[in-house]
Amino acid sequence: DTEVTQTPKHLVMGMTNKKSLKCEQHMGHRAMYWYKQKAKKPPELMFVYSYEKLSINESVPSRFSPECPNSSLLNLHLHALQPEDSALYLCASSQPQVRIGPPYEQYFGPGTRLTVT
Amino acid sequence: SQQGEEDPQALSIQEGENATMNCSYKTSINNLQWYRQNSGRGLVHLILIRSNEREKHSGRLRVTLDTSKKSSSLLITASRAADTASYFCEGIYGSRLTFGEGTQLTVNP
Numbered sequence: 001d002t003e004v005t006q007t008p009k010h011l012v013m014g015m016t017n018k019k020s021l022k023c024e025q026h027m028g029h030r031a032m033y034w035y036k037q038k039a040k041k042p043p044e045l046m047f048v049y050s051y052e053k054l055s056i057n058e059s060v061p062s063r064f065s066p067e068c069p070n071s072s073l074l075n076l077h078l079h080a081l082q083p084e085d086s087a088l089y090l091c092a093s094s095q096p097q098v099r100i101g102p103p104y105e106q107y108f109g110p111g112t113r114l115t116v117t
Numbered sequence: 118s119q120q121g122e123e124d125p126q127a128l129s130i131q132e133g134e135n136a137t138m139n140c141s142y143k144t145s146i147n148n149l150q151w152y153r154q155n156s157g158r159g160l161v162h163l164i165l166i167r168s169n170e171r172e173k174h175s176g177r178l179r180v181t182l183d184t185s186k187k188s189s190s191l192l193i194t195a196s197r198a199a200d201t202a203s204y205f206c207e208g209i210y211g212s213r214l215t216f217g218e219g220t221q222l223t224v225n226p
Binding site: 042 | 147150152157158159160161162165205207209211213214215216217218219221
């Protein structure tokens with residue numbers, strides 16, 4: 001199984017709502033990633049979890065709160081978002097990348113299209 | 118901040134022609150990957166090239182890497198209409214991964 005699944009596919013939320021995005025993989029990968037992608041732009045890395053611990057936070061606002069409850073699941077909790085947060089949110093997984101060591105291919109999910117009204 | 122820049126930003130060719138996309142990066146990398154993305158969907162991994170490799174092939178794809186010039190190129194030979202997509206390079210340095218701006222390729226039947 002080389003699939004990364006993401007739910008929901010689409011999400012519309014108001015600025016006062018609290019919602020969560022979910023990502024799941026069963027490839028035994030121990031690194032999981034959240035990316036944000038605006039239209040016609042490349043994905044921007046938000047968070048990296050390695051062995052279920054947050055290893056990279058790319059200065060993401062606190063209204064985005066990641067959680068990795070186990071090695072197969074990755075959540076992104078959303079609260080008090082702004083309209084400019086509307087984007088495609090992509091999850092990916094791989095074996096953990098290290099500076100000295102073999103590279104590992106990332107597998108991406110199909111994304112959640114988020115609209116903040 | 119984006120590490121990579123890609124050119125051209127948009128490329129339109131006829132089916133059967135070859136398509137070449139370039140990616141340049143500013144900082145050190147261990148490895149570089151190329152992905153394709155169909156409109157509004159997830160990314161599909163195409164090929165990975167390590168910093169000690171100069172060229173790699175996979176089917177109709179050929180990737181080169183020139184670490185002295187901090188650049189990489191992706192060549193798609195004998196293009197097909199189904200190759201229409203956005204193509205991104207991604208530099209890897211440890212666990213830090215950064216995408217280039219991408220090239221939108223349109224292959225006209």
